[in-house]
Amino acid sequence: MLERALKGSPRYYAWIGFLMLVIAAGAGAWIYQLMEGLTITGMSRDVSWGFYIAQFTYLVGVAASGVMIVLPYYFHHYKPNKHMVIFGEFMAIGACVMCMLFIAVDVGQPQRMFNVMLHPTPNSILFWDMTVLIGYLTLNLLCGWVCLEHDRMRLPHPKWIKPFIIISIVWAFSIHTVTAFLYQGLPGRHYWLTAILAARFLASAFCSGPAILLLVLKVTEKVTSFQMPRNAVRTLTKIIAYAMVVNMFFLALEIFTAFYSNIPGHKHSIVYLFAGVHGHHELVPFMWTFVVMAVVSLTLLIPPRFRDNQKLLPWALAILVVATWIDKGLGLLIGGMNPTPFETITPYWPTGLELLISAMVYAIGALIVTVLFKIATSVKQDLEQSQALPCGCSTEDHCDCSSEEEAPAADEAPAQEAEAAA
Amino acid sequence: MKNNRRNFIKFAGLAAASLCIAPKAMASSGHAAPVKKHADGLNAKHWAMVVDTRKLNSEEAIAPLAAACHAIHNVSEIDTKQNIKWLWASPYEECFPEQQNPYMDDSVKERMFPMLCNHCEQPPCVRVCPTKATYQRPDGIVAMDYHRCIGCRYCMAACPYGSRSFNYSEPRKYLDLTKLNTEFPTRMRGVVEKCNFCVERLSVGKLPACVEASNGALTFGDLTDPESDVRKVLRENYTIRRKPSAGTEPSVYYII
Numbered sequence A: 001m002l003e004r005a006l007k008g009s010p011r012y013y014a015w016i017g018f019l020m021l022v023i024a025a026g027a028g029a030w031i032y033q034l035m036e037g038l039t040i041t042g043m044s045r046d047v048s049w050g051f052y053i054a055q056f057t058y059l060v061g062v063a064a065s066g067v068m069i070v071l072p073y074y075f076h077h078y079k080p081n082k083h084m085v086i087f088g089e090f091m092a093i094g095a096c097v098m099c100m101l102f103i104a105v106d107v108g109q110p111q112r113m114f115n116v117m118l119h120p121t122p123n124s125i126l127f128w129d130m131t132v133l134i135g136y137l138t139l140n141l142l143c144g145w146v147c148l149e150h151d152r153m154r155l156p157h158p159k160w161i162k163p164f165i166i167i168s169i170v171w172a173f174s175i176h177t178v179t180a181f182l183y184q185g186l187p188g189r190h191y192w193l194t195a196i197l198a199a200r201f202l203a204s205a206f207c208s209g210p211a212i213l214l215l216v217l218k219v220t221e222k223v224t225s226f227q228m229p230r231n232a233v234r235t236l237t238k239i240i241a242y243a244m245v246v247n248m249f250f251l252a253l254e255i256f257t258a259f260y261s262n263i264p265g266h267k268h269s270i271v272y273l274f275a276g277v278h279g280h281h282e283l284v285p286f287m288w289t290f291v292v293m294a295v296v297s298l299t300l301l302i303p304p305r306f307r308d309n310q311k312l313l314p315w316a317l318a319i320l321v322v323a324t325w326i327d328k329g330l331g332l333l334i335g336g337m338n339p340t341p342f343e344t345i346t347p348y349w350p351t352g353l354e355l356l357i358s359a360m361v362y363a364i365g366a367l368i369v370t371v372l373f374k375i376a377t378s379v380k381q382d383l384e385q386s387q388a389l390p391c392g393c394s395t396e397d398h399c400d401c402s403s404e405e406e407a408p409a410a411d412e413a414p415a416q417e418a419e420a421a422a
Numbered sequence B: 001m002k003n004n005r006r007n008f009i010k011f012a013g014l015a016a017a018s019l020c021i022a023p024k025a026m027a028s029s030g031h032a033a034p035v036k037k038h039a040d041g042l043n044a045k046h047w048a049m050v051v052d053t054r055k056l057n058s059e060e061a062i063a064p065l066a067a068a069c070h071a072i073h074n075v076s077e078i079d080t081k082q083n084i085k086w087l088w089a090s091p092y093e094e095c096f097p098e099q100q101n102p103y104m105d106d107s108v109k110e111r112m113f114p115m116l117c118n119h120c121e122q123p124p125c126v127r128v129c130p131t132k133a134t135y136q137r138p139d140g141i142v143a144m145d146y147h148r149c150i151g152c153r154y155c156m157a158a159c160p161y162g163s164r165s166f167n168y169s170e171p172r173k174y175l176d177l178t179k180l181n182t183e184f185p186t187r188m189r190g191v192v193e194k195c196n197f198c199v200e201r202l203s204v205g206k207l208p209a210c211v212e213a214s215n216g217a218l219t220f221g222d223l224t225d226p227e228s229d230v231r232k233v234l235r236e237n238y239t240i241r242r243k244p245s246a247g248t249e250p251s252v253y254y255i256i
């Protein structure tokens, strides 16, 4: 099936080539890091985790979020998601690989990584994190590949795969819970030492992950003949909106607890993030950007009038993704680390090399997702599932607009056909 | 008859299997290897240290202790935020951030306090380490196996006292190679390190280097022995420990 990834339009090849360039540049930086050590990063004695681990944390959420498509289909028999399931699973594969790479580039002695497996240490959450990540990756590879392979051969999905899919749904929750446990069990790190952290992680994952997936699929629609069923999009958008509301509610809970109790440790990190302490205000502009963008995205996602406007939707989603990334991919780690155990502030910013290496990991993830989505869409095209109709609906929709809207749809159709042919 | 044959096959199989495993098991089990203990090594059920901050209260007083520790353990001095420290001096509010008050006696407020790994009884750094590179010895000392450490720095995030340092780059770059202590290893890049209560000295009958250099301002001994020096000083003085709320039960006590 992999050969399907080899045939593509020039635009497809240009995109692959671009990713390869980023990967090559990042690999160069990584080799330099392997020679010099992590000293090339902005990390220090006080701030011992940085951008890499922050990205790892964010991406675990993205990996877990595929479940928001899989779960409605398998647990609630929500039919419109049927042909979307594979994309959720493939996205999870890309995200899992990125997570592992971010750990690999972060450890000081990467050649010893297997020590974690050779000397299993169940009291360490890191051991469990590695276990659940590898498990989740395997499950998604298995389920995604077997289902797609059977689709391609026009066979029904085998019965034995169902239990694995059910396990993978439950497993998705576990990967993000365990990642939260990685943080939330540490005495002396006030920002993380909160029972609600795992819940916050899941809430933020279930809005940001599906939002990224929807955006990627919107691009996929543009460059292939694939078309998401309208109802599936609507449902997913609702899930995103609700999850974001819950996410912000949880943040409010944290703020209430800290400030009403007036316990200095609890307030310290939040004050540092949103107002600055000891003359350190590095994160203040970012955190307020997060708040503003979160509010904007909610304004665009809650009223059905805005939410169902497909022109507005990509903007709302993009704003939401940036907001959650600032909160979790930046604020969470820096907010927990920069206030040192001595109650002083040690600032941290990633260096250019650190960013370059991170770009490499993201590019590898993008490459995996591109190739997998390419395969999936080409199989869907063969089977004529979820294909774009001239009116913009999907073949999975109960479309009755073709008769009425002949005129405006007509000029879109040739363009789409031309793209599909390419 | 049938039964017999089955038993025989079972037995043969087991015997073959154990023959395959046995030599390996013998070779790899560290316990079987006889450890020759030093005749006058110091032993304790739980090592602890008491710091008399009335005597040890300024940068100048603490510096020689840090110097002795760092020299003997080949700890590199790096002029950046990626520095390595086993023992260092800090003001009150950094040492006891949760135990301050605005009207504290000036003489206490202005003291400097030596900080080092507390060799906690409930060490979070041991709890989180995914490879057992950080482990707790039966005598309470939290020690490290640098060859096991993968450099994930999880222990650094977990330690509520900032007691650990990471070798961001090659440590030997920052050491005067002519002045190395050849009795103690240098570390490699990419691993974590910290104070080890001088286990290597205890095992040959010497007290920790800082204790030796402190002119009696540091007391070291067995916490479980009511007759020990540490218990005596603890009985006679009011002491506090760092961050009691973290629940780690530090083995380093401070006389205020």
Ligand code: SF4
Binding pocket: B116, B117, B118, B119, B120, B123, B124, B125, B126, B142, B158, B159, B160, B161, B162, B163, B164, B194, B248
């Ligand atoms: S002070 Fe820190 S490094 Fe030392 S034993 Fe306690 S938790 Fe571990």
Ligand code: SF4
Binding pocket: B128, B129, B130, B131, B132, B133, B134, B148, B149, B150, B151, B152, B153, B154, B155, B156, B191, B192
């Ligand atoms: S950095 Fe080394 S000692 Fe610390 S937790 Fe990781 S493996 Fe263990």
